[in-house]
Amino acid sequence: MTNLVLLVLCLGLGAALRHWQLLPPTAAGVLNQLVVVVLLPALAFLHLAEARPEARLLLPILMPWLIFGVGWVFFALLGRRLGLARGTVGALILTGGISSVSFVGFPIFEMLYGPAGLAMGLVMSLAGSILISVTLGVVVGSWYGAARPTWRGMVGNVVRFPPFLAFVAALVAHLFGYRHPALVRGVLERLSSPFPVIALLAVGLQLQWRVPQARARLLAWGLGYKLLLAPLVVAVVYVGLLRQHGPATNICLLGAAIGPMNTAAVIADRYGLDPPLAAQMVGLGIPLSLPLLALLGWWLQ
Known part of the structure; x- marks a missing residue:
């Protein structure tokens, strides 16, 4: 519940700061x-440096990749059919294809399924949402953010993207069996702890509650x-095709x-992928998903 209250508070505070012009226009950037x-x-x-995914957690790991991949195809085809700008298509792929698992999902999973649910949420976030953001998310940003994209330019953007470099370092550390010393862990925890507040404030500063026609x-x-469609895709694949049932499928x-x-909107802003649309996707999408999650959680129980 704390995370959900903090989420609404940060979005509202960012929107208020923007409305009353208490920060310069460049603050969100x-x-x-x-x-x-x-x-x-x-x-x-x-x-990611210490992540140790297990085979039994394969379903939660694969789910974010599934909805991101299907979303990429869906919005690319939609953009071609409607004649949408490249930046708009990229913004829809990023924000429509990546769930806010850690910020919204963790308290819900733990409330419904206890520590086991939280553990599944952790791997869903680490090996799914976060990993997609720093890899394929950057690919989408580079490809759709350029007027004339090239593979060379896209690869260059990916390898220069600081979170991707951190992912590579974490991968190398993982291969050598690295474990954070207490000092390193403490520094990283303190350094990363403002992430949700700062990211949501940035989204709130770009959020426009009035939706232009x-x-x-x-x-x-x-x-x-x-x-709606993303959970339906998961239901068709996991339940309909793979015949998977139980807590893992429910989660x-x-x-x-x-x-x-929220990170998807940050990446969209960095690469100029229709930042106002990306901000509204996050700012409106998260509150709208809460009653849906409550109904879905009740039905699954």
Whole structure:
């Protein structure tokens, strides 16, 4: 419950600061740069360097990759059909395809399924949402953020992206059986702890509560996929095709229905992928997902 209250408070505070012009217009960009250059790399290395995914947790790990991949295809085809700008398509892929598992999902999973649910949420976030953000998320940002994208330019953007470098360092550390010393862990925890507050404030500073008519249709498509089609895709694949049932499948269904991840909006802003749309996808998508999650959680129980 603390995370949910903090989420609403930070979004509202960011929107209020923007409305009353208490911060300069460039404040959101500065906060986004702070997230990308400092906070997200520290968070990625803190968790990914020691992550040890297990075979029994395969379903929660694969779910974020499934909805991101399907979302990429869905929004690419939609953009071609509707004649959308490249940046708009990229913003929809990022925010429509990545769930805010750690910030919204953790308290819900733990409340419904106890410590086992929280453990599944952790691997869903570490090996799913966070890993997608620093890898494929950067690929999408580079590809759709350039007027004339090239593979060379995209690869260059990926390898220069600070969270990706932290991921590579974490991967190398993992291969050598690295474990954080107490001092390193303490520093990384303190360094990454402001991440959710700063990221959500940045989103709130870019959030416009009034939805222009031209953007309403885009939000309907984006949130329609994120909140409705994504869990339906997981249900079809996991339950219909793989015949999987039980707590792991239930948590995957809930995870797919969670609103967009705030980091996705940060990446969209960094690469110029329709930042206002990305901010509204997060700012409206997370609150709208809460009653849906409550209903879905009740039904699964």
